Amino acid sequence: MTQYIKKATAAEIINHWLLAGSFFLLAITGFGFLFKLEWMASIFGSFHSMRTIHNWSGVVFIIALLGTVFHYLPVALSWSKDDIEWFKKAGGYLSKGVKVPPQDIINAGQKLFYLFLLISGIVIAASGFVIWLMAGVREWVLISHLLHNIAFDLLVIAIPLHIYLGTLANPGTFRIMVYGTVPVEWARKRHGKWVQRLGY
């Protein structure tokens, strides 16, 4: 029988779903506003209600994003030689049979992605709140509008790759978002350091 170990707590899973759900709503309504998509506004009722949904999804997004700080920030800030090596080998993603150094509970790529997400997420949320709550204050709104759109462009590139790497590219990963557990053998290959620390 396959032996499983717990990789994510219930709180972590729920928080990640809130983050993902709010991001999805924000991104599609964002595209709706960016290109004035009437059909998108029809799905949400109108441009008025789409604005309300966009703004309040932003509130959910920033709360969930700050929640991730407790889950991932400490490990994302701990870098070692193995992380550098991991990047030198592109995480083993560019060819078959490449052996990457043992990784912690999240690998070097995930650490970098997390730091990127945290920064761009804070930028897009903070600038969004300025556009929302300081409406009409010209200089503040102009710089926030710029930052909001730069962060948006970066996120709509990064998040699809994150989803790909967490599903199709690594079979068996998505179950972490559902059950929070992974097979020990699966974890040994991807998160050797962490598994060793747990004593398996």
Next chain:
Amino acid sequence: MARKALLISPELCIGCRGCQTACKAWNQLPATKTVNKGTFENPPDLTPNLYNRIRYVEVPSETNMVRWLFVSQRCMHCDDAGCIRICPAPGALFKTKEGAVAFDKNKCIGCKLCVAGCPFNVPRYDEKDKISKCHLCSDRIAEGLSPACAKTCPTGAIAYGDRDELIAKAQKAGYQKLYGEADLGGLGVLYAFKDAPKLYGMIEKPEIPETVLFWHKVLKPLSYIGLAGAVAAAALHYIAIGPKRDEGGE
């Protein structure tokens, strides 16, 4: 249809403010209580209930101690309008076939981005957080009438007509270059200034904010190109290299 415009000639203006009153009458805008600040200029700025106003500029000099300039101020009805570019709600701000920048309060979502996009600080918001500004009496001009301000102006300081004809007329009268002739694709409100525009309280070179242009030209297309690129890269990786499977061992 020929683009319509207003030609403002401050030298002809007597500062009677009939235009302000006519505008309020036609657009059914209530009066606002203000305080006397020792100047005829009143109210001191455009408001949601004041689409146009006369700016009184005192320019005393040694040769002319009492030089007093009267400048009609309102939405400039830009050809390339920053407010329309930045507005996220289709139809809230729009161009009429005469070239006026008009608005539809029902479609306005109250985000106030147009305030940031306007080079002239024109858009105002009413108590329901809806856009409120001069629309060149788009309801009147659609019927072939002139805007209320131009209609009522007793001296011809505010002239309404085909934009090209107004420019030709002003050139004949000796104005080589009108303010707004070429700015922002050509403004819908032209000024026949005898002196530097700055003297009349105008921006020397009006422009849509750089950040808005950069957003429009680069960031907007990059959003869907980036998204499509990321999805394509993932698909290509899946086909060309494939997922990390567990079978087989190291």
